[in-house]
Amino acid sequence: GDPDYRDTGLEFPAGFVFGSATASYQIEGAHDADGRGPSIWDTFSHTEGKVFNGDTGDVACDHYNRLDEDLDLMQDLGLESYRFSIAWPRIQPTGRGPANEAGLAFYERLVDGLLARGIKPIVTLYHWDLPQALEDDGGWTSRATALAFGDYARIVGERLGNRVALWTTLNEPWCSAYLGYGSGAHAPGRTESAAALAAVHHLNLAHGLAVSALREVVTNNPDFAITLNLHVFRPDGETGPEAVRRVDGLANRLFLDPVLNGSYPQDVLDDTAEITDWSFVQDGDLELIRQPLDVLGVNYYSTNRVRMWDGEGQKESSDGHGAATGTAWPGAENVEFLQQPGPYTDMGWNIDPSGLEDLLVSLHEQFPELPLMITENGAAFPDTVEVDADGARRIHDVDRIDYLRRHFTAAHRAVARGVDLRGYQVWSLMDNFEWGYGYSKRFGIVHVDYDTFERTPKDSSRWYAQLIRDRRIPPVD
Numbered sequence: 111g112d113p114d115y116r117d118t119g120l121e122f123p124a125g126f127v128f129g130s131a132t133a134s135y136q137i138e139g140a141h142d143a144d145g146r147g148p149s150i151w152d153t154f155s156h157t158e159g160k161v162f163n164g165d166t167g168d169v170a171c172d173h174y175n176r177l178d179e180d181l182d183l184m185q186d187l188g189l190e191s192y193r194f195s196i197a198w199p200r201i202q203p204t205g206r207g208p209a210n211e212a213g214l215a216f217y218e219r220l221v222d223g224l225l226a227r228g229i230k231p232i233v234t235l236y237h238w239d240l241p242q243a244l245e246d247d248g249g250w251t252s253r254a255t256a257l258a259f260g261d262y263a264r265i266v267g268e269r270l271g272n273r274v275a276l277w278t279t280l281n282e283p284w285c286s287a288y289l290g291y292g293s294g295a296h297a298p299g300r301t302e303s304a305a306a307l308a309a310v311h312h313l314n315l316a317h318g319l320a321v322s323a324l325r326e327v328v329t330n331n332p333d334f335a336i337t338l339n340l341h342v343f344r345p346d347g348e349t350g351p352e353a354v355r356r357v358d359g360l361a362n363r364l365f366l367d368p369v370l371n372g373s374y375p376q377d378v379l380d381d382t383a384e385i386t387d388w389s390f391v392q393d394g395d396l397e398l399i400r401q402p403l404d405v406l407g408v409n410y411y412s413t414n415r416v417r418m419w420d421g422e423g424q425k426e427s428s429d430g431h432g433a434a435t436g437t438a439w440p441g442a443e444n445v446e447f448l449q450q451p452g453p454y455t456d457m458g459w460n461i462d463p464s465g466l467e468d469l470l471v472s473l474h475e476q477f478p479e480l481p482l483m484i485t486e487n488g489a490a491f492p493d494t495v496e497v498d499a500d501g502a503r504r505i506h507d508v509d510r511i512d513y514l515r516r517h518f519t520a521a522h523r524a525v526a527r528g529v530d531l532r533g534y535q536v537w538s539l540m541d542n543f544e545w546g547y548g549y550s551k552r553f554g555i556v557h558v559d560y561d562t563f564e565r566t567p568k569d570s571s572r573w574y575a576q577l578i579r580d581r582r583i584p585p586v587d
């Protein structure tokens with residue numbers, strides 16, 4: 111294979127599951143339908159200055175009202191799996207108390223619609239839409255939120271736990287903790303380092319409680335997973351290794367170590383000792399957090415190059431996390447994120463498929479018994495709609511096809527090196543609400559017209575359909 115990740119014709123193993131991913135707040139809309147309560151993202155997006163252009167998820171892609179059409183779209187693309195998230199405030203409008211029947215019924219209809227079309231549902235219990243009422247009581251800085259999450263998981267498991275074969279608890283707790291409570295770029299927009307670290311622990315605890323609750327109520331022996339956005343850090347110069355140690359500790363080991371090994375990394379506890387004494391970690395928590403897992407979900411987009419800042423001149427901070435006032439790196443404020451060589455996506459994230467191969471191989475070396483699944487990978491580009499001679503709308507998203515081809519090649523190379531990789535969920539099925547960037551960034555393999563809600567498959571979705579059909583990366587023409 112050539113180093114440029116342009117191999118084609120590579121065949122994926124039998125059983126490898128090709129799918130696509132979305133998240134509730136990003137696509138559903140119908141923010142006050144059928145008893146749904148407000149979430150922290152409703153509050154945040156309705157606060158002036160928080161989301162680009164004042165965009166909100168009130169309507170989003172109107173998926174809630176277009177479920178059948180979207181299910182048919184997935185079937186037309188030949189998806190083998192679909193990863194979606196359940197909006198906690200549809201199930202429990204205030205995060206506590208009895209289930210809201212209409213909310214459960216919606217997700218039941220979704221799961222049954224997938225199964226009827228031969229598409230494997232991959233359920234995420236939490237993709238950032240925390241009930242606002244729980245935030246009012248402290249949100250993820252509070253232990254009570256983790257306990258409530260266990261109850262919520264049980265409610266969902268009781269209803270769907272005879273039909274769902276793969277559950278993931280949390281999506282990217284790194285974002286929830288550090289962007290939500292540290293940098294303030296995400297809801298709830300708090301900017302306190304101590305709060306961010308408390309959130310890390312309570313998210314880990316919530317994961318453990320949810321797996322244990324689900325295990326008690328489900329009847330079909332499903333697989334359990336967590337999805338992490340593990341960061342790939344490249345060291346720069348002499349201070350690079352120390353910088354990597356610090357940010358790897360915060361971004362990766364603070365989640366991997368408790369979830370898979372039942373411990374917190376001592377060096378990170380030391381690095382953050384001035385910020386918090388970690389007294390929110392109670393006896394028995396680490397045993398609860400360490401639940402046997404069947405799969406580790408990996409979200410991958412880009413890499414970072416880091417070194418320690420020498421205190422001279424302007425510190426670079428190209429960490430790709432957008433404008434924010436607080437730090438996403440408590441205890442590692444002196445790590446400098448260097449501008450990386452391009453090419454870049456529309457997010458400004460550098461394109462580096464070697465990071466995906468390195469990450470998968472390194473995880474496999476650290477946890478040889480643990481199967482992996484790419485639960486998100488994809489790219490935003492400023493797609494343009496062209497209307498051809500017979501009036502059909504076309505989106506020639508060659509950049510996205512190229513991005514996906516290279517990353518599927520990287521994944522295939524990891525498989526060839528012995529990694530037990532179970533599947534790949536492309537982010538995203540359709541253009542959607544890209545958090546702080548609103549609707550300005552398009553990640554979909556299907557285009558969404560936000561005036562008419564018309565869905566138009568982009569060229570990349572046809573490319574992907576061919577990959578799924580042939581189980582081989584299509585030849586470059």
Ligand code: PNW
Pocket residue numbers: 133136281282285339409429430431432486537544545553
């Ligand atoms: C992930 N960062 O978000 C999420 O799981 C998706 O909901 C999101 O749409 C997708 O990636 C694309 O952004 C991230 O600042 C958001 O590093 C922000 C960051 C990383 C991932």
